């Protein structure tokens with residue numbers, strides 16, 4: 295598949311033209327410091343990272359995109375099906391599946407990895423048809439990172455920085471306000487086929503230029519390989535670290551809501567009061583850090599303390615889901631949870647403290 299070397303402004307014009315006949319989503323500013331993947335309209339102002347001055351001109355950071363782009367595939371609230379009861383009392387559901395084609399452009403490597411993890415998770419066991427219907431009709435245009443998002447980022451340590459899997463097209467900033475545009479799938483190549491972009495004669499040199507531009511190390515690093523961090527977390531059930539970090543937790547659930555790999559939900563059935571033989575089932579995002587998340591019939595709560603809930607959240611990212619799916623864990627190191635937490639409870643620091651205490655606390 296041939297790649298292209300394109301002026302950044304030319305590529306942005308192409309995205310804007312594409313958005314006239316496709317549903318294109320891009321990180322657009324919603325305040326001075328936050329962005330949201332929003333539908334590109336004719337007056338939307340799109341900005342991409344500059345190679346020569348990525349820090350100053352950096353238009354959007356993954357950690358500042360709230361909610362993460364995966365929420366366009368798994369919304370916080372959605373209608374699953376309507377239902378009607380017939381005269382024999384049997385209920386007939388009509389699923390509401392979203393097969394609309396969409397393009398998410400400007401997806402950073404950590405979010406590409408989060409979407410790849412969700413693809414595996416949502417396709418496992420009884421697959422989630424709602425997620426898969428959206429995902430099957432979604433194209434991803436990834437965008438490289440030349441600078442860490444902020445002081446909360448640890449994407450390289452979490453194995454996300456060089457993630458490309460799942461992207462149909464991948465963009466890498468180049469000197470002189472240009473972009474390396476690489477199609478990575480047939481669908482990506484088809485989308486670019488009529489763009490008229492000039493071919494790139496040396497893709498390896500372009501990639502090498504971007505690699506040399508990144509600081510080394512890139513963002514925060516654990517003091518041991520990720521596999522050892524994951525082992526330390528797994529062995530830390532009794533550690534005092536949980537209480538130390540959760541002591542100031544408000545149990546607000548924000549860390550769950552902003553996380554690109556959190557997926558818990560609750561369902562609700564609503565009957566139509568004017569036509570009691572019909573109704574709708576909806577689902578709504580839930581959060582394991584909320585106090586009543588683990589409350590069961592009879593009022594018993596098997597994760598009553600914030601420390602127990604924090605341990606569950608961290609174990610799920612570093613232990614439970616990796617045990618089931620393999621790989622480098624379900625925390626992609628985007629830093630959103632630490633950045634958004636009012637009291638700065640930070641999963642990187644928790645994992646670092648567990649690693650430091652490994653052995654004594656197990």
Ligand code: SF4
Nearest residue numbers: 543544546547549635
């Ligand atoms: S965002 Fe912070 S305060 Fe809120 S539940 Fe998560 S760790 Fe606790």
Ligand code: SF4
Nearest residue numbers: 553625626628629631
């Ligand atoms: S746990 Fe925090 S750092 Fe890890 S993926 Fe979720 S939001 Fe990002």
